[in-house]
Amino acid sequence: MDQSEISQPVTDDVVLRRIERLQLNYISSIDEGPLDNWPHFFTDKCLYTVVSRDNFDRGMELGVMRFESVGMLIDRATATQHAAVFAPRIIRHLLGPTLVDDTGEGYRSRCNVAIYQTSPDGDTMLLMTAIYNDLIVEQDGVLKFKEKRVIYDTHRIPDSIVYPL
Amino acid sequence: MDGTQSSNNSETDIWSEAGTTRVPFQVYQDAEIYAQELEKIFYGSSWNYVGLECEVPNSGDFRRNFIGEREVLMIRKGDGALSVVENRCAHRGAQLCQTLSGNAGSAIMCPYHQWTYTLDGELTGMPFKRGINGKGGLNPDFDMKAHGLVALRVESLNGVVFASFDHDVPTLKEYLGPDMVKYFTRIFNGRGLRVVGYERQVIDCNWKLQMENLKDPYHAGILHLFLISFGLFRLDQESKCLVDDSKGHSVLMTNKGTEEGKEDTGGVKIAAPDFALTDHDLIQPRLEFGDNTTLSIQTLFPSIIIQAQCNTLATRQVIPKGPGSHELVWTFFGFKDDDDEMKNLRLRQANLMGSAGYVTLDDAEALEFSQVGLSGSSAGDAAVLEIGGTDCESNDHLVTESLIRGFYMKYRDIMGHGKAGA
Ligand code: FES
Ligand SMILES: [Fe+2]
Numbered sequence: 381m382d383q384s385e386i387s388q389p390v391t392d393d394v395v396l397r398r399i400e401r402l403q404l405n406y407i408s409s410i411d412e413g414p415l416d417n418w419p420h421f422f423t424d425k426c427l428y429t430v431v432s433r434d435n436f437d438r439g440m441e442l443g444v445m446r447f448e449s450v451g452m453l454i455d456r457a458t459a460t461q462h463a464a465v466f467a468p469r470i471i472r473h474l475l476g477p478t479l480v481d482d483t484g485e486g487y488r489s490r491c492n493v494a495i496y497q498t499s500p501d502g503d504t505m506l507l508m509t510a511i512y513n514d515l516i517v518e519q520d521g522v523l524k525f526k527e528k529r530v531i532y533d534t535h536r537i538p539d540s541i542v543y544p545l
Numbered sequence: 546m547d548g549t550q551s552s553n554n555s556e557t558d559i560w561s562e563a564g565t566t567r568v569p570f571q572v573y574q575d576a577e578i579y580a581q582e583l584e585k586i587f588y589g590s591s592w593n594y595v596g597l598e599c600e601v602p603n604s605g606d607f608r609r610n611f612i613g614e615r616e617v618l619m620i621r622k623g624d625g626a627l628s629v630v631e632n633r634c635a636h637r638g639a640q641l642c643q644t645l646s647g648n649a650g651s652a653i654m655c656p657y658h659q660w661t662y663t664l665d666g667e668l669t670g671m672p673f674k675r676g677i678n679g680k681g682g683l684n685p686d687f688d689m690k691a692h693g694l695v696a697l698r699v700e701s702l703n704g705v706v707f708a709s710f711d712h713d714v715p716t717l718k719e720y721l722g723p724d725m726v727k728y729f730t731r732i733f734n735g736r737g738l739r740v741v742g743y744e745r746q747v748i749d750c751n752w753k754l755q756m757e758n759l760k761d762p763y764h765a766g767i768l769h770l771f772l773i774s775f776g777l778f779r780l781d782q783e784s785k786c787l788v789d790d791s792k793g794h795s796v797l798m799t800n801k802g803t804e805e806g807k808e809d810t811g812g813v814k815i816a817a818p819d820f821a822l823t824d825h826d827l828i829q830p831r832l833e834f835g836d837n838t839t840l841s842i843q844t845l846f847p848s849i850i851i852q853a854q855c856n857t858l859a860t861r862q863v864i865p866k867g868p869g870s871h872e873l874v875w876t877f878f879g880f881k882d883d884d885d886e887m888k889n890l891r892l893r894q895a896n897l898m899g900s901a902g903y904v905t906l907d908d909a910e911a912l913e914f915s916q917v918g919l920s921g922s923s924a925g926d927a928a929v930l931e932i933g934g935t936d937c938e939s940n941d942h943l944v945t946e947s948l949i950r951g952f953y954m955k956y957r958d959i960m961g962h963g964k965a966g967a
Contacts, residue, residue, distance in 0.1 A: 430901070434645070435742040442742020442877050444901040446892055451823030456896075458820050459903055463770040466910040536745040536872065540909040541901035 387481035387488055399480055399489055399516060402523045407473035407493075410543055415461060418544060419453035423519060427527045428453060430545055432535035444541055456544060466542045470498040471507075473545075486517040486526055493530075495545055508534035510545065559924070560963050565953035566935050567927040570919040573751035578960075579868040585959050586847050587613030587865070590714045592700070592707040592721075594849035594862050595619045595629055597878060599704060599738045605648045605664065611864045611872075612708065617697065618642055619706055620649065622664045629708035630666035631695035641694075653694070666694030702726070703733040705860070721845065722789045728796045728843050731834055732853055737881035741891050744875040746900040748909045750916035752848060752865040753956075755873065758908050759842050759850045759861075760948035762786060762797050763932050768911055771903040774820060775828045777801060777855075778840060786940040788948055793846030793955030795948040801830065801839035826893055827903075830855035833887075844948075846955055854904070856887065857894040869916055873909075875899055 390396060402421070409418040422428060429443040447453050476492035490513050497507045510532035517526045530545045559569040572578055587593065593612040600608045601621040608619045609632060616632035618641070632641050634655040641655050652669065653662045660671040668689045676682025697708040700717040707717055718726055748755065758764065766773060766780035773779060784799040822828065830839045833856065843851040848863040858879060864872040875898065879891045897903050919926070930953075933945025937954055940947060957963060 432743070432745075438742075440740065440742035441892055442744070442895055443892075444744060444899050446896060447824075448893075449823065455823050455827075459771055462820055463774055464903070465768055465770070465907040467914070535743070536747060537900045538747050539900075540746065540748075540906050542906060542910075 387483045390480040390482050390487060395487070396478070396480060398523055399487060400478055402516065402525075403475055403478060403489070403491065403512070406525075407475065410545070411471055411473055415457045415543070418457055419450050421525055422450055422453060422528070423517060423524045423526045424450050426450065426453075426525060427529070428525070428544075429528075430530040430532065430541070433531050433533050434535040436531050444537075445544065453544075460543065464542070466540065468500050469542060471543050472496045472498070472504075475512075483515070486515045487523075489514045489516055493545075497539060505538060506534075507539060507541070508532045508537065508545075510534075560957065561925070561927065563963065564935055565937070565950040565957065566930045568930060568949075568953055569925075569927045570922040571924070572956075573754060573916065574868050574920055576868055579865070581960060583613040583865070585961075586956075588615065588710045589959065590709070590711040591847050592709050592714065592717050592845075593847070594845070594860060595699075595706050595708045597704055597738055597740065597860070597876065598627070598701055598706055599878075599881075600646065600740060600876075601627070603648065605650045606646070607642060607649050608646045609642055609644070610862075612697075612710070613865060615710075616640065617708060618653075619699075619708070620653075620664050623651065627699050627701060627706060628665045629697040629699045629706070630662075631697070633695070634660060635662075635668060635692045635694055636660045636671070662694055666696040668692045668694075703730055703735050704738045705729075705733055721794065722791060724787060725789050725794045725796070725843070725845065728787070728798075728841065729845075729851065731836075732841070732843075732851060732858065734834075738878050739881050739883070741877040741879050741888075741895070743877070744899040746873050746875075746909065747866070747870060748873055748912055749870045750912040751868055752863045752871040753952075754912050754915050755863045755871055756844055756848060756850075756952060757949045758912060759844045760795055760797075760952055761946065762799075762943035762948075763946060764908075764911070766943060768907050769904050770907075771897075775822055777828055777897075780943045782943070784941065784943050786943065786945060786948055788937055788939050788951040791846070791955055792937050792951035794844060795951060796841060796843040797943070797948065798838045798841040799943070800837045801828075824893070824896075826890060827896060828855070830894075831887065831890060844952075846952070852898065854897055855894045856890045857898050858891070859898060869920070 406421050428447045430445045431443040435442050474494045478489050478491040481488045492511055494509050495507045496504050498504045510530050513529045514525055515527035516523050559571050561567050595610050596608045596619045604621055604623045606621045610617055617629050618632050620628045622628055634641055636658055639655055639657040641653055661669050663669055673682050697710055698712050699708050702717055765778050782799045786797045788795045839855060841853045850861040852859045859875045859877045862874040866872055877895055898905050930946045930950055933947050937947050937951035
């Protein structure tokens with residue numbers, strides 16, 4: 381996100397495929413579960429935010445979720461599963477192709493995402509369109525998100541956001 | 546009028562009794578009742594929240610909003626005062642401003658035929674007013690003064706702006722009454738405000754169900770497993786529920802308990818007992834209003850809620866969208882002089898609130914369950930509101946629905962649905 385980042389487009393297919401796989405595994409932890417796996421896609425200290433483009437463009441950081449550590453992500457996963465009341469639903473993320481730059485600090489990865497939600501009655505609606513703007517680093521041979529910013533266009537959200545995005 | 550007996554209006558018949566312990570399900574789904582609510586409540590003698598002064602700091606700044614289903618613009622004028630006008634051109638009705646906020650410069654111009662208005666809404670000119678070569682244009686006796694924008698009455702209280710379509714409405718302070726002003730100015734105490742961010746969400750239930758939810762301390766100690774599990778809200782906490790003299794406004798306040806004592810939950814099933822929270826900041830408020838209150842929810846008739854849960858402060862505006870839906874607009878705010886730690890707390894504690902909030906997620910879901918459940922009900926079916934008795938008085942406990950009963954006293958009064966409480 382930092383404008384001063386000096387970045388080089390990544391063209392190495394192996395790296396690109398690893399990042400694509402990370403993103404697919406990530407959305408699978410939400411769409412297919414179990415949600416307990418979701419926090420472990422992040423580094424211990426991290427930033428996960430879900431911010432509307434409207435706020436973002438106004439320079440406002442307020443997000444519908446904001447977590448700064450794996451612990452906070454575990455809080456969310458646990459609360460969603462054990463301390464929340466909501467109608468069951470199916471979440472489905474559709475990812476576009478990923479643009480990856482090497483910033484020296486990690487890989488800056490951007491991809492479009494559409495998130496659909498299906499109700500218990502079987503109706504599917506578009507929950508939001510968004511962009512993932514991520515900073516990915518390698519830790520002990522595993523790629524993890526140091527930052528994941530979900531910047532969503534749909535700032536009049538048509539329903540509640542139950543699961544992480 | 547005296548209850549349903551002397552009623553000459555069929556709508557009054559839907560209330561089965563003089564009080565408000567039975568709320569007929571029609572009021573949540575009947576299109577005709579909804580249309581009357583817009584006219585009599587939102588476009589009538591009420592003060593409606595339109596925004597914060599800090600959202601329009603400079604001359605020409607505007608913020609677009611809704612009162613009922615009518616769009617309005619809150620505008621900062623050249624002299625620093627505020628105006629609120631309807632966002633509808635006096636020519637042929639086009640929407641004037643499309644963005645949620647912006648700067649109109651020194652005049653409002655309609656994009657369709659460029660009729661132009663002052664920031665107060667007075668019509669000042671239009672292209673080809675005199676036609677071309679004496680042909681066409683407006684009749685010379687066209688009364689420009691009579692064709693301005695609909696201008697509303699405006700008042701602001703410590704940076705919070707309200708407007709009314711009724712120019713004869715009592716002053717804002719009279720409308721709120723001294724008790725409500727006292728709790729309002731506990732939060733809005735004159736310190737400069739700043740917007741932390743917005744959230745908007747559509748919830749498919751009648752707007753009144755949303756207002757009821759914030760007047761319903763009973764649910765909060767039952768539904769919100771997250772709050773109960775971490776001691777942020779329990780029905781046995783030191784608390785106050787205040788209903789104003791008009792019965793339409795209310796405030797409820799509690800002081801946080803400890804994280805222990807999970808057994809005092811009145812039989813409510815709580816989250817897994819080994820669920821320990823990592824982020825303690827989420828539930829450790831920094832007291833900032835000179836008292837020990839850690840949760841206060843003020844609801845002002847008809848449709849604005851002022852929330853202070855720990856350090857997450859927000860106005861929640863309820864915008865009706867037909868009988869079965871509403872939009873909830875959260876304006877999270879803080880104070881201009883917040884230090885960095887407080888700025889960070891407000892961002893983090895916002896996890897409790899909003900469309901994905903640990904707390905309010907449950908509410909939005911339960912409200913939709915309500916709307917689904919009551920639709921298709923038969924005439925005569927009604928909600929039962931007898932928790933805490935049948936009156937609409939203030940309480941020093943939370944196991945009560947008296948605030949909701951109060952809301953419907955005022956509602957019946959304005960709607961002409963019999964004389965509530967007679
Ligand atoms: S509708 Fe606005 S100028 Fe014609
Ligand atoms: Fe609630």
